[in-house]
Amino acid sequence: MSVTVVNPATEKAIAKLERDGVEETDAAVARAKAAFPGWRAVSPQDRARLLRRLATLVEEHGDELARIESQNVGKPISGAGGEVEMVAQVFHYYAGAVDKHLGETIPVAGGVDLTFREPLGVVGLIVPWNFPLNIASWKLGPALACGNTAVLKPAELTPLSALRLGELCVEAGIPEGVVNVVVGKGSTVGQRLVEHPDVAKIGFTGSTEVGREVMRGAAGTIKRVTLELGGKSANIVFADADLERAAASAPYAVFDNAGQDCCARSRILVERPVYERFLDLLVDATRRVKVGDPADAATEMGPLISAAHRETVASFVEGEPLFRGDVPEAKGFWFPCTIVEANPGDRVARDEVFGPVAAVIPFDDEAEAIGIANDSPYGLSGSIWTRDGARALRVARAVESGVLSVNSNSSVRAHTPFGGMKQSGFGRELGMHGLNGYSEVKNVFISTEA
């Protein structure tokens, strides 16, 4: 059986690969298991040096990796370039973190108490198609820094950048077997990783529905899991905000990556006195989003990942929206930037669209804004726009989300923690917090009694 990889902007096949199954997954786990004792024994300084070399190789191959990602996901080349820069930053960061992931000494009677941060063993890393290389690095960086070996499963739609990253790992000098990439279906390769007795942990990013399956499957072997799942994040705009700035930035918080972003601020809540004014500014700003050929450096939004996904996205738009942008007439899974006015209970305002559709909702006061923002099973991301500092802090504390930004829509950085609350998952990636998901605390008491 083979996998045909398609460019979503042209609908043309760009690669044909062998499809791995259970047997190949088991072989990859066996390779990772065999490589584990050697990798955990590599000195911290050498492990850091190897990760640093990988980061440098990612930088040196930046254009190539961005091109692969752009062609495989349909994302604009400029955005893909920025994502590859972040991948390098992530490996640089975790290279620096290797010897700063410290244990403790704890005062005890009759001796000394020490903690160690032990690696888990073989970790299974399951990654979605929307940010394939980025999300792979968020898991691989801390996993390798802690001394684990890994089996990485990219989404079947977008395996090309993970395969190239696997080659770069070897080129960097990371021993064979430490990083293994398996290309196959979630329901076979993914599920086998989840159930495999020699896999100690699953780092998963994807839908809440599959996350639930992963958690259920992991129970059989009491595997550790980290789940980064869906979101329906609120962008809350108060009447005292810098409306021009908030409106200029809002389209990119929904339409970046064609809305296929778990952090998409796809519910825009606007305080009623400025609602009409904000809508005008938002429509103006959205009209300026450049949609087209992902290979063009000026393009800001490309197509959706597949025809099937386009159908799902289209099902969210009922009747005539407030605004619908233009798309190329050529082949490709295009979907226009779309703005709809919504009530908090509407499907478009409750479910994750994962496409370029923004739902705008008016609110009367701070309490109502918080109520609407929290009336969701999700709790991943969000923004608060106001000039009132006390309010910004009050609302930031009250909104049930793992990652928030004030007067900005940017909240993902290599060195700060990222992850969700509620059904957006648990565990944190990135920053020093990311190391906790790939290590376990061991406590050792040493008697000093004569």
Ligand code: NDP
């Ligand atoms: P899926 O949950 O369908 O897939 C994610 C990954 O899991 C893919 O590699 C997939 O493999 C694999 N998978 C599918 N079924 C199983 C299974 N039974 N056991 C183990 N692994 C499995 O999500 P999508 O790829 O469709 O991505 C879109 C969704 O992911 C959105 O809902 C989005 O919100 C969420 N997401 C969350 C992010 C976050 O950080 N919170 C970031 C990005 C996306 P394959 O596709 O090859 O079959």
